[in-house]
Amino acid sequence: MGNGDSAQFQNKYMLNTLNLKAFFLTSMLCATIFLAKAQDSDQAYRNTLKATLDRIEDVFEINLQYNEDLVEGKELDYAFWRIVPGNLETSLAQVLAPFDLTFFEKPNALYRITKFDYPRRSVSFGEDHLNYLSGLYSNKMEWESRKAEMKSCLIEALGIDDLPETPASQPIITQRRKYKGYSVENVALEVLPGVYTTGSVYKPRPFKKNHPVIITPNGHFGQGRYRESEQIRCSILAKMGAVVVSYDLFAWGESRLQFPSTAHKTSIAHTIQTWNGIKWLDYLTSLPETDPDKVGITGGSGGGSQTMLLTAIDDRIEVSVPVVMLSSHFSGGCPCESGKPIHLCGGGTNNAEIAAMASPKPLLVISDGGDWTHTVPELEFPFIEYIYGFYGEKDKVKNSHFPEEGHNYKVSKRQSMYPFMAKYLGLDIEKVLGENGLVKEDDVTLESEEELKVFGKDGEDLPKGAIKGLEALYHMLEKAQ
Known part of the structure; x- marks a missing residue:
């Protein structure tokens, strides 16, 4: 290479170097501008959870109920973008999930928006x-295979199988x-x-032979x-001919x-509680x-949960009437x-x-319009x-729905249960019917709490x-x- 060629090469090298530096400076400037705009966009798309929920109310024409402390101070990236037109459930899920919040539908x-509560989901879920x-x-x-697995x-x-011998x-x-x-006699x-389970056992008079058995697990109603x-x-069920037990909840x-x-x-x-129910069945039968x-x-209620669960796992139960709980x-x-994780069984199940x-044993589901059972007639039943x-036994499953009533096991619901039990357990309902064709409930003796205790007034006989x-x-x- 000659001197002229060398000088030409150096000049060309310096020019390329300057161009390269300019290219990098330009690229860095463009990147900075782009990031700044992206940051501006992020800020524009960010909004408070409260504002996002307000927008959902407007878009879907609904009312959201929640405590202010659940949303206070919370902000959400791409907040309004999470709202899906025409799909309320997806919109709420995408907006609430980042904060471990959930929702469920009321009439x-x-x-209602709450902290994530695994037993409670939306109706659409x-x-x-x-x-x-x-x-x-x-x-x-296919159902029998599923049922056995469940x-x-x-x-x-x-x-249950890990519990010590009785x-x-x-x-x-x-x-x-x-x-x-x-x-009536009290039994422990x-x-x-x-560990003891305590209850009151009601028997027919006169006490003869071949009396049906009915267990009545308690729910969370006052006084147990x-x-x-x-x-x-x-x-009343004892008067109709059954041997009946009402027993305490655990720690009640x-x-x-x-x-x-x-x-x-x-x-x-x-x-x-489940073990207690099994042991009462052992005793009475x-x-x-x-x-x-x-x-x-x-x-x-909670007694309805036990009704469904015990029927599912204990083949001795022939007639089941869960009240205001199925959902x-x-x-x-x-x-x-x-x-206990029973609702994870079979890859995920529910009380329905x-x-x-x-199935195919007689089942009466009693529901009402004032709690989570309000969907039973259209959804669960x-x-x-x-x-x-599958068994050709649709006539053995019934639903008594009380749309104007709330969460209880009061007289109207009992009037539905009595004839169902009588029909399938062979009880004599005629003994307790009034002139209006309904069961008379006024001819029973109500006992005091002290009279119904097994271990004495203050537990002195424990x-x-x-x-x-x-x-x-x-x-x-x-x-x-």
């Missing part, structure tokens, strides 16, 4: 879930009180070492098994002699005067109903499918009826070996395992 276009479940089986064989999983999820101790029975057409069963409506229901009633009321809000309550082939169950979008807000596990159709406190219960269960 009159009102939606329940509808979608039922559509999914109904696609899993289209005939009796039963095994429910028992495993509750930990002690061989004898039932503790108080003096029997005799009334017109029935009697040692269901686990040092001591309340007036519970005593009336059990007394006399169970509080062993466990504080706060223990009821723990997941172990789910297991113990073992009596020489009862017929173990004629067993019914009915309970309201595809609510599985029970108390740990005693959903504390669990209730359908009663057709799903259950579909399953009963056995010395009874354990006390959750720590002692967990220790006993761990030792047994």
Whole structure:
């Protein structure tokens, strides 16, 4: 290369270097401008959660109900972009999920926003879930396979098979009180070492042979098994010819002699309450005067949850009447109903499918318009009826709906339950009918709470070996395992 060529090359190199530097400077400037604009866009698309919810109310013409502290100070990237035209449920889900919030539908276009609550979903979620479940089986064989899988999983999820053996101790029975057409005695069963379930057993008078059995798990209604409506229901069923038990919830009633009321809000309550129901079935069906082939169950609210669950896992139950509890979008807000992961069984289930596990046995679903059962006639009942159709037994599943009533097990709902139990358990309803064709409920004797207790007024008769406190219960269960 000559000197001229070298100088030309150096000049060309310096020019290219300057051009390259200019290119990089220009690129960096463009990138800075782009990022600045992108940041401006992010800020423009960011909005408060409150403003986003207000916009959803306007777009979909609904009302949202929530506590202000749930939304205060919360902001959302691309807030309005999360609102999907024509799809309220998706819009709410996309807006609320980043804050661990959820929603559920109430009557009159009102939606309640709360912290994420796994037992409580929207009605549309329940509808979608039922559509999914109904696609899993289209005939009796497929459903029976699903039901067997579910039963095994429910028992495993509750930990029933891991419980220690039932002690061989004898039932503790108080003096029997005799009334017109029935009697009452208080009974305690040692269901686990040092753990007792307490209840009142109502028997027909005269007490003969082959009496059907009915267990009535309690719900979260005030006074538990001591309340007036519970005593009336059990007394009337006994007058009709059944042996009936009303028993305390775990850490309610006399169970509080062993466990504080706060223990009821723990997941172990789910297991113990279910175990108590099984042990009451063992006891009552073992009596020489009862017929173990004629067993019914009915309970309201949390007692309705137990009604569906026990029917699903205990084949001895022939007639089931869950009251004001069945729903595809609510599985029970108390740990005693959903504390154990039973609703994860089968890849995900709900109380409608669990209730359908009663098929093809007689099932009466009682619902109302004032709680989560308001959708039963249009949503859950057709799903259950579909399953009963696999057996050709649609006539054995019924729904009594009370659209103007609320969450209770009062007289109108009992008047629906009595003839259903009578029909399928062979009870004599004629004994208790009035001139108007309805069951007379005024001819029973209401007892005081003290009279209905097994262990005395202040628990003075609680056995010395009874354990006390959750720590002692967990220790006993761990030792047994």
